Structure formats: C-alpha cells, structure tokens
Amino acid sequence: MWSSSIELTDLRVNSLGHSVASSQNTGEPEMTNTSHAHQIHDSSSLIGGTLLDTSSICDSDLPNRDPSSYKSKEFFELQRNIQQFGQTIPIKVRRLKKPKNGNPLTLYEVVFGHRRLHACRNLGFQVRAEIIHDLSDLRVLVERVSENSNRADFTALEFGLILAKALQCEDSGGQQGVAAAFGKDEGLVSKALQLARLPQLVIAAFESPADLQYRHGKPLTDALRLDYDAVLLNAAQLAEEPGPRRPADVLKRLTSLSVEPVEPFNRNAGERKLTYRGEVVVILKVDCNGIANVKLKRPLDDAGIEALEKALLLVISKSPAPKSPKRRDKAKEAP
Numbered sequence: 001m002w003s004s005s006i007e008l009t010d011l012r013v014n015s016l017g018h019s020v021a022s023s024q025n026t027g028e029p030e031m032t033n034t035s036h037a038h039q040i041h042d043s044s045s046l047i048g049g050t051l052l053d054t055s056s057i058c059d060s061d062l063p064n065r066d067p068s069s070y071k072s073k074e075f076f077e078l079q080r081n082i083q084q085f086g087q088t089i090p091i092k093v094r095r096l097k098k099p100k101n102g103n104p105l106t107l108y109e110v111v112f113g114h115r116r117l118h119a120c121r122n123l124g125f126q127v128r129a130e131i132i133h134d135l136s137d138l139r140v141l142v143e144r145v146s147e148n149s150n151r152a153d154f155t156a157l158e159f160g161l162i163l164a165k166a167l168q169c170e171d172s173g174g175q176q177g178v179a180a181a182f183g184k185d186e187g188l189v190s191k192a193l194q195l196a197r198l199p200q201l202v203i204a205a206f207e208s209p210a211d212l213q214y215r216h217g218k219p220l221t222d223a224l225r226l227d228y229d230a231v232l233l234n235a236a237q238l239a240e241e242p243g244p245r246r247p248a249d250v251l252k253r254l255t256s257l258s259v260e261p262v263e264p265f266n267r268n269a270g271e272r273k274l275t276y277r278g279e280v281v282v283i284l285k286v287d288c289n290g291i292a293n294v295k296l297k298r299p300l301d302d303a304g305i306e307a308l309e310k311a312l313l314l315v316i317s318k319s320p321a322p323k324s325p326k327r328r329d330k331a332k333e334a335p
Contacts, residue, residue: 049090
C-alpha cells in the first residue's frame with residue numbers, strides 16, 4: 001500500500017501500461033501501486049480530458065453500434081493496444097442531471113467512445129474523457145456519427161436506427177432537418193430509415209445485421225406491404241436454417257413471395273417463380289402486353305379454388321381497364 005508520507009506528484013505509464021508514481025522529498029524509491037482498486041491508466045501522449053472511473057459512466061440509451069461489435073476482432077485489437085500503449089484519444093461524456101437508475105455513483109453518460117470505454121472497463125483502467133455539461137440528444141447522435149466516421153462507419157442498419165431516433169427529437173426539423181444535421185443526402189436518409197423500420201424478424205433472417213445494405217430497404221418494404229405475414233413466416237424459417245446465408249439469397253427469398261414485382265426484379269415480360277417455405281409453388285408468366293399466365297405447382301381443394309378466384313378478382317379490380325380501340329365514324333368519312 002502507499003505510505004502516507006509519500007506525496008504523489010506525477011503519474012506516468014510504465015512499459016506494461018500500468019501507473020507508476022514518483023515521490024517527492026522523501027527519498028523513497030519509485031513504487032507501483034498494485035493495491036489500488038482501479039489502476040490509473042495514463043499516457044504522456046494524451047491530449048486533454050479528465051481521468052474518470054468507468055463505474056461513474058453509463059452507456060447511452062441512444063442508438064449506437066450493435067452489441068456484437070464488443071466481441072469482434074477489431075474490438076479486442078483495440079483493447080490490446082490500450083493495454084500496451086495507453087488510451088491516446090479521450091472519449092466524450094455528458095454530465096447527467098440526475099443519477100441514472102437511482103445509482104448515485106453514475107454521474108456521466110457516454111456521448112462517443114463506447115468501445116474505448118468498454119475496453120478500459122474490461123482492463124480495470126480509468127478512462128480519459130472530455131466532459132460536456134449540456135448537450136441535446138440530437139447533438140449527441142450527430143457527434144457520435146461524426147466522430148465514428150473517422151474510424152469505422154456505422155453499418156446501414158445502425159445508421160438507420162440513429163436517424164430514426166434523431167427524427168423523434170423535438171429539434172429534429174423533420175426528415176429534411178435530420179438530413180441537414182448529419183450532412184447526408186435525403187435519399188440516403190430515406191433508405192436508412194426504411195431499414196430501421198423493418199420488423200426484427202426480417203433483420204434476424206440475415207446472418208448478421210451488418211449484411212443489410214441501403215439498397216435492401218425498398219424491396220423489403222415493398223414485399224412487406226404486399227404480403228406482410230408471408231414475408232415474416234419466411235423470415236422466421238430463414239433465421240432457423242443452419243449454415244451461412246448469403247445476403248443476396250436472403251433478399252431473394254424474402255421478396256419472391258409477393259405477386260407484384262419488387263426491386264431488384266425488373267418489370268419486363270418474362271417468367272417468375274414464387275416460393276413458399278423454400279419451395280417453388282407458382283410459376284407466373286407475363287407477356288409484353290401484361291397478360292399473365294399463372295401455373296400452380298400444388299393441387300387445390302374446393303376452398304383453395306374459391307380463395308384463388310377471390311384473389312384473382314381482387315387483382316383484376318385494382319388493375320386499369322384496357323383501352324378500347326377507337327371506332328371510326330363512317331358517317332363523317334362519307335363524301
């Protein structure tokens with residue numbers, strides 16, 4: 001333990017990344033604080049910030065990276081670097097107006113730097129942080145995205161969830177205001193929001209949430225609009241299938257259940273195969289005039305035939321009537 005006669009005047013990091021204190025006016029040799037409950041992890045290369053105990057900082061309730069990122073190869077590499085070389089860039093936290101969850105020791109909420117915080121927490125180190133006393137939720141989200149853009153971009157789904165939360169903020173200014181706040185094109189914002197609004201079952205159908213791309217939002221949204229229950233049923237079955245699942249294959253399975261063509265399928269004449277539970281059950285052929293020929297691969301009972309008739313009549317009722325050819329007025333043509 002530290003002797004009470006030692007005045008601590010300097011903290012620096014030794015070759016193992018542990019704190020070493022130098023004494024003043026005591027003649028005592030330098031000592032390593034091995035009994036301190038939380039070793040102070042410092043580095044001479046750090047710029048700004050305040051050393052805080054990680055127990056005083058809570059994770060943010062606002063959207064961030066998927067929790068699986070804390071088990072990734074990149075995260076453990078970051079943790080090893082902090083252990084060996086120290087935390088070279090401070091995180092940012094905002095002071096809480098009141099302790100979170102009634103815990104008087106929780107004084108701060110992380111704005112950005114979640115991975116650095118988790119790494120220091122795992123190592124038992126203190127974390128260096130810049131403290132902000134007043135920052136709105138919208139500004140937290142904007143700064144979080146901006147800071148991470150210099151490291152590893154958020155996935156399409158992660159960014160969509162952040163935008164969806166930003167849209168709920170009182171000072172968002174709507175979708176146009178959110179696009180301006182994040183400095184993004186409105187088209188990209190729209191695609192990201194489509195991903196954020198997908199049911200969890202659809203997201204789980206992909207092997208990883210990171211497999212979802214911006215271009216997937218519209219075809220999946222269209223398919224859900226046309227046959228919500230069928231898409232969810234197929235998504236649940238996909239999620240339980242063993243083995244790797246290619247994103248393109250998942251997308252095709254989820255969107256091929258709908259009768260109307262959706263992106264990325266074109267609207268040209270041709271043959272389309274509709275699947276149910278992984279089995280081709282309908283072959284739909286459409287000619288260049290839009291005339292459809294439907295062939296069922298399963299037999300139907302009386303109830304099935306009646307249901308099919310109703311479905312076809314419903315489709316016809318929503319389709320535009322063909323234009324009748326104009327009749328020539330022979331009376332006007334007579335000389």
